[in-house]
Amino acid sequence: MPTYTEHDFFEDVAEEGYKYGFVTDVAYEKAPKGLSEDTVRYISAQKSEPDWLLENRLKAYHQFMKMLEEGGLPSWAHLRMPEIDFQDAYYFAAPGKKAKYDSIDDVPQEILDDFARLGIPLGEQAALAGVAVDAVMDSVSIATTFKEELEKHGVIFCSFSDAVENHPDLVQKYMGSVVPYTDNLFAALNSAVFSDGSFCYIPPGVRCPMELSTYFRINEANTGQFERTLLICDEGGYVSYMEGCTAPMRDENQLHAAIVEIIAHKDAEVKYSTVQNWYPGNAEGVGGIFNFVTKRGLCEGARSKITWTQLETGSAITWKYPSCILKGDYSVGEFYSVAFTKDYQQADTGTKMIHLGKNTRSTIISKGISAGHSDNSYRGLVRVNKKATGARNFSQCDSLLIGDQCGAHTFPYIEIHNSTAKVEHEATTSKIGEDQMFYCRQRGISEQDALNLIVNGYAKEILAQLPMEFAVEAQKLLSVQLEGSVG
Amino acid sequence: MLTIRNLHASVEDHEILKGLSLEVKPGEVHAIMGPNGSGKSTLACVLAGKEDYEITEGTITFKGEDLTEMAPEERAREGLFLAFQYPVELPGVSTMQFLKTAVNSIRAHRGQGDMNVAEFLKLMREKADFVNLDHKLMQRSVNEGFSGGEKKRAEIFQMAMLDPQLAILDETDSGLDIDALRVVAAGVNKMRNSERSFVIITHYQRLLNFVVPDFVHILLDGRIVKSGGPELAFELEDKGYDWIKEENGEAIVA
Ligand SMILES: Nc1ncnc2c1ncn2[C@@H]1O[C@H](COP(=O)(O)OP(=O)(O)OP(=O)(O)O)[C@@H](O)[C@H]1O
Ligand SMILES: [Mg+2]
Numbered sequence: 027m028p029t030y031t032e033h034d035f036f037e038d039v040a041e042e043g044y045k046y047g048f049v050t051d052v053a054y055e056k057a058p059k060g061l062s063e064d065t066v067r068y069i070s071a072q073k074s075e076p077d078w079l080l081e082n083r084l085k086a087y088h089q090f091m092k093m094l095e096e097g098g099l100p101s102w103a104h105l106r107m108p109e110i111d112f113q114d115a116y117y118f119a120a121p122g123k124k125a126k127y128d129s130i131d132d133v134p135q136e137i138l139d140d141f142a143r144l145g146i147p148l149g150e151q152a153a154l155a156g157v158a159v160d161a162v163m164d165s166v167s168i169a170t171t172f173k174e175e176l177e178k179h180g181v182i183f184c185s186f187s188d189a190v191e192n193h194p195d196l197v198q199k200y201m202g203s204v205v206p207y208t209d210n211l212f213a214a215l216n217s218a219v220f221s222d223g224s225f226c227y228i229p230p231g232v233r234c235p236m237e238l239s240t241y242f243r244i245n246e247a248n249t250g251q252f253e254r255t256l257l258i259c260d261e262g263g264y265v266s267y268m269e270g271c272t273a274p275m276r277d278e279n280q281l282h283a284a285i286v287e288i289i290a291h292k293d294a295e296v297k298y299s300t301v302q303n304w305y306p307g308n309a310e311g312v313g314g315i316f317n318f319v320t321k322r323g324l325c326e327g328a329r330s331k332i333t334w335t336q337l338e339t340g341s342a343i344t345w346k347y348p349s350c351i352l353k354g355d356y357s358v359g360e361f362y363s364v365a366f367t368k369d370y371q372q373a374d375t376g377t378k379m380i381h382l383g384k385n386t387r388s389t390i391i392s393k394g395i396s397a398g399h400s401d402n403s404y405r406g407l408v409r410v411n412k413k414a415t416g417a418r419n420f421s422q423c424d425s426l427l428i429g430d431q432c433g434a435h436t437f438p439y440i441e442i443h444n445s446t447a448k449v450e451h452e453a454t455t456s457k458i459g460e461d462q463m464f465y466c467r468q469r470g471i472s473e474q475d476a477l478n479l480i481v482n483g484y485a486k487e488i489l490a491q492l493p494m495e496f497a498v499e500a501q502k503l504l505s506v507q508l509e510g511s512v513g
Numbered sequence: 514m515l516t517i518r519n520l521h522a523s524v525e526d527h528e529i530l531k532g533l534s535l536e537v538k539p540g541e542v543h544a545i546m547g548p549n550g551s552g553k554s555t556l557a558c559v560l561a562g563k564e565d566y567e568i569t570e571g572t573i574t575f576k577g578e579d580l581t582e583m584a585p586e587e588r589a590r591e592g593l594f595l596a597f598q599y600p601v602e603l604p605g606v607s608t609m610q611f612l613k614t615a616v617n618s619i620r621a622h623r624g625q626g627d628m629n630v631a632e633f634l635k636l637m638r639e640k641a642d643f644v645n646l647d648h649k650l651m652q653r654s655v656n657e658g659f660s661g662g663e664k665k666r667a668e669i670f671q672m673a674m675l676d677p678q679l680a681i682l683d684e685t686d687s688g689l690d691i692d693a694l695r696v697v698a699a700g701v702n703k704m705r706n707s708e709r710s711f712v713i714i715t716h717y718q719r720l721l722n723f724v725v726p727d728f729v730h731i732l733l734d735g736r737i738v739k740s741g742g743p744e745l746a747f748e749l750e751d752k753g754y755d756w757i758k759e760e761n762g763e764a765i766v767a
Contacts, residue, residue, distance in 0.1 A: 460564075465601035468561050469615035469675065470589035470622070479614060483605025483654065 044305060045506070047275030050140040050163075050245050055125065057118035059248075063087060066218050069118045069165075072125040073187050073221075076194060086207035086217030093211045100211060103345055103374040104403040104435055108279065108316070115281060117219040119164040119246040126187055130169045137168055144272060145499075146241045157237045157268075158183055162253055164246050165221030172236065181265075182227040183238050186254050189225035196227055200258055204287040204324045204351070212283040212318040212345075216252045220285070223253035228263035228294070237493050242271035242284075244304070244315065250281035257287070259294035261327065266297040266493055271340070275305050277313045279342060284319045292327025292354065297335070299492050300348075301500050304340035311370025311399075314342025321348035325357035328383070333360040335491040337500045338373060339507045347405065349378035352386035352414075359388040364485040366507055367400035367432070376406035376437075381417040381447070390421040393485055396432035397508070403435040410447040418448045425455040426484055428477070478505045514539050514679055514710045515560075515580075520571035522559050529555045531735035532571070537679070540707040544721055544746060545714045547732030548754050553714045554598050556732070557683045560712075561595040562588050575679070589615075590622035592678030596668035596685045598714075603655035608667075609637065611655045612674050619675060640673040644700045661688040669700045680704075681712045686720040698723030718750040731757055 057068045066087045070080040099107050122134040130138075130148060141148050141161050148161055148169045158172035160183065167185030176183050182193060189197050207217035224240040244251045259265055271282075282304060290296050298321075307314025317340075323332035334348040350359030361377035379388035388408065396402040402425065410417045425434035436453050458480060466476035482489070482501055489500050515537040522530040529552045537543055547553055559566045560573065562585035573580040580588060603611065616636075617627045628636070641648055644666055656664050665685050672680055682701070686694055701711065701724050713724065721729070721743060729745040730737045733754070738761050739745065749757075 459601070461601050462603055464561075464563055464585060465597065465603070466611070466615075467585040468589050468595050468597075469611070469671065470586050470618040471611075471614050472586055472618065475614050475618070479606045479611060480603060483603055483607075486605040 044275060046144060046272035046303065047305060048140070048143070049274045050121070050136050052121050052134050052136050052245075053123050054246055055120040055123040056116050056246075056249070059116055060113040061115075061117060061219070065117050069219055069221065072118060072120065073190070075190060078198060079190060082202070082207070083218050086214050087219075089207055090211065090214035090218055093214055097211070100345075103405070104401065104437070105343055105345065105372050105374050108343070110281065110316070114248075116246070116249040117252070118221055119249040120166045121163045121168075121245060125166060127166065127168055133168055137163060141168065141241070141243070144241070144243065157239055160185055160224040160240045161243070162222050162224075162240060163243045164249055164251060167222040167224075176234075176236070179232055179235055180229040181232060181234050182225065184225055186220075186223040186225050186256065189256070193225070193227070196258065197225070197256065200256055200287065200289055201254075202287075204289060204322045205285050205320050209320060213285055213320045216254065216283045216285045216320070220252045220254040223255045223284070225255070226257045226265065226267065228259045228265045230261040230263060232263050234263070234265040237266050237268060239268040239270065242269065244280055244282065245274065247276060248278065248280070250283065252282075253284050255284070255286040257296060257298070258289045259291065259296045261291045262293040263291075264295045266299070268299040268301070268493055268496055270301045270303070272303050272305070275308070275313065279307075279313060280315050282315050282317050282319070282341075284321075286319070286321040286348075288323035288332055290323065290325050290327065290330035290332050290357075293329050294327065295331045296323065297333045297493075298323070298348070299496065300334075300336040300338070301492075301496060301503060302336065302338045302340050302344070303503055306340050306371050307342040307369065309369045311342070314371070315340065317341035317344045317346065319346040321346060322351065323349070323359070324351045325354050325359060325383075325386075327357070328354040329356045330354050331358040331360070333362070333491070334377065335362045335488065336364070336375075337489065337492070337504065338363065338365040338375060339503055341373075342371060344371075344373040344375055346375050347377055349380070350388065351380045351382065352388065352417075353382045355383040356385045357383055358386070361388075361390045361392070362488045362491045363392045364395065364488045364504070365392070365402055366395045366397075366504060367402045368397040368507065369400060370398070371400045373401070374403045374405055376404045378407040379409070379419060381408075381410040381414040381419070383414060385416040386414055387417070388419045390419070390423070391488065392423045393488055394423075394425045394434055395428065395481055395484065396425070396434050397428035399431045401433040401435075403437060405437040405439075407439040407441070408449055409441040410444050410449070412443045414444050415446050417444065417446070419450065421449075421451045423451075423453045424484075426481070427455065427457045428481075474509065477508050481508055514541075514576060515712075516572075516574045518572045520559070520573065521569045522555065522566050523569055524555070524566050528569070529735050530559065533732070533736055535730065535737060537710045537712060539710055541728065542705065542711045542713065542724065542726045544726040544729045545712060545732055546716065546729060546746065546749055551732045552735045553732055554683055557595055557598075557681050557714060560681060561585055561593065586618065589675075590619050594672050594675055594677035594680045596665075596672060596680065596682040598683040598687075600656050600664040600668055602657045602659075604657050606655050608651050608653060608655050612637065612671065615675060636674065640670055643673050643703065644669045645696045646670045662690060662693050665689055666693060666697065669697050673700060673704065678708065679710045679712070681714070683714045684716065685713075686715050686717060694720065695723060718746045721746045733757060733761060
């Protein structure tokens with residue numbers, strides 16, 4: 027975005043608060059309230075799914091009920107876990123009363139207008155140059171841009187529902203292969219009631235010619251979003267994928283429980299970036315999204331590489347650990363994260379790097395920024411298995427505190443079963459220096475701008491990992507979130 | 514320009530400035546000398562508005578306004594600049610973005626619009642040459658990993674960029690090699706005019722060879738105890754501070 031100047035940047039940032047908090051007024055087709063076998067069957071029927079998928083869903087549903095009964099919500103995270111009444115929500119909500127849109131011409135204008143308002147124009151002429159977008163509202167994919175263009179290169183990029191219909195073999199082969207439905211409570215829930223999400227397949231030797239991205243929007247009240255993303259990069263392929271998300275401002279909490287699975291074959295490289303900006307709740311901690319997400323990538327083949335980059339600024343609670351299973355020899359896993367919390371937000375986030383193959387390498391760089399009364403934890407596991415000769419890991423976890431009411435915590439877990447492993451861990455905690463603030467202000471810079479400069483400087487190393495098209499957006503978002511965090 | 518009357522300031526209930534008075538008129542250059550711990554940096558910080566310091570008595574007016582009522586950034590926008598004795602590092606903050614934010618904040622205060630990028634870059638280059646600042650330093654984060662001398666030079670560069678009316682230089686000459694000292698002095702001299710005033714805090718007469726002050730003041734234990742012309746600096750260089758301390762009835766610590 028060469029025409030975008032720093033001036034525009036600060037102008038934009040001056041716009042106050044959470045600006046994605048509006049609601050699109052459109053009719054809905056919803057599943058009956060609550061969670062039951064009938065709900066699961068309803069969703070599957072809405073999507074006209076094959077039997078095997080319904081079977082899977084039902085298995086997952088029973089698993090979920092069992093886990094809920096036996097253990098309830100996971101309690102090991104450094105979070106004040108809320109009571110969640112799983113019967114008091116809708117598990118499927120189709121905007122415009124359609125469970126599937128085959129053409130953008132069928133999409134109600136209000137929906138298109140509001141995606142445009144979110145900065146995601148979906149019409150072919152208006153579409154973002156160089157970025158293919160799958161736009162998902164509540165339970166349904168609205169439209170996917172540049173589909174034909176991508177098909178010319180053999181790249182499949184479509185909604186999950188489309189993939190189930192048109193590429194059932196691929197879906198059946200890979201779905202659940204990295205994150206089984208038994209993995210954890212929220213993975214079980216997602217596997218039972220997942221609605222839409224994105225599917226991507228990069229054929230052997232193909233470098234995906236544009237950025238792929240999915241924009242997730244929660245719109246309807248009392249509704250959870252349970253999307254699923256499956257990304258397969260075949261031998262020697264390359265893809266950079268990015269997801270963004272927002273939701274209206276509401277007093278009640280809404281549940282978001284997603285699964286992302288990545289498979290990277292021999293010599294394949296996948297970059298997965300996230301800018302998470304779900305509604306965080308108000309300044310008193312009322313409302314906001316509960317974001318419980320399971321993201322995992324499998325470096326299946328030799329020399330494959332998966333990079334997770336995330337900017338987490340939203341949600342009332344964030345619970346996510348994008349991980350890499352380094353199975354192929356010489357495979358590489360990377361995790362770059364900036365997590366910002368303010369007011370009463372809570373984040374417990376980090377990664378797992380599981381070294382299975384020989385000479386596998388992983389890098390973890392996590393920067394937590396906490397303001398207000400928020401709580402921000404890094405939790406990371408580095409495991410080197412017996413056969414992973416020559417494995418290496420470098421981890422760096424920094425925390426930055428703004429004010430003295432917030433908390434920052436680091437929970438590194440290191441398990442080494444092979445003596446040749448080299449694992450390094452560094453951690454720092456710092457407070458925004460009074461001296462730094464005063465220095466900026468002495469140059470005529472306002473406190474707010476000074477905070478922006480300092481925090482963006484702190485996060486720069488990570489934001490620079492995002493695709494260029496999104497780096498400016500991310501910087502802007504971070505600055506918007508910082509509004510009102512001074513002092 | 515600046516009038517300080519009977520200023521008392523303390524930090525954590527510890528009185529450091531104990532009745533300091535000083536008058537700086539437009540175009541004047543004042544040097545302030547004094548032993549370590551006498552309160553020179555404290556004076557600079559109080560003028561710039563650092564919050565740790567509490568003014569318990571006295572007044573400060575800047576351009577006819579009560580300076581103590583203004584936030585640090587307002588003072589800066591009104592034209593007060595402090596070259597820090599220990600410039601602060603801002604990791605990851607590009608010098609360009611930092612200065613652009615500063616310049617535009619000051620311009621906004623004057624009712625001017627933002628400077629366009631081309632104009633701004635031109636200004637940066639011009640002012641960097643002004644203090645012989647290696648252009649590579651401008652590509653880096655603010656003061657991050659700069660050598661002591663580079664930091665001091667960068668402060669003078671920032672001063673030139675922000676075009677202040679009153680510049681306070683807190684030991685900007687300390688730690689400079691002789692060439693750098695000349696460059697810094699030349700920078701100050703070039704900026705010297707009938708509208709702009711300087712308060713130069715220094716330990717060394719050598720800077721004052723290059724920047725000849727109108728007045729020299731000696732600060733001792735939170736008070737200005739002696740004022741004179743440039744010759745006072747030579748006298749100090751010769752005799753040290755003991756005779757002043759004696760005159761002021763302080764016990765001399767061996
Ligand atoms: N935060 C503080 N708490 C307690 N004492 C302080 C604080 N800041 C400064 N002082 C004290 O105030 C006195 C004056 O300090 P100041 O930095 O103004 O001296 P200075 O004249 O600039 O010295 P130098 O020539 O070494 O730079 C010193 O004794 C110092 O220890
Ligand atoms: Mg000092």
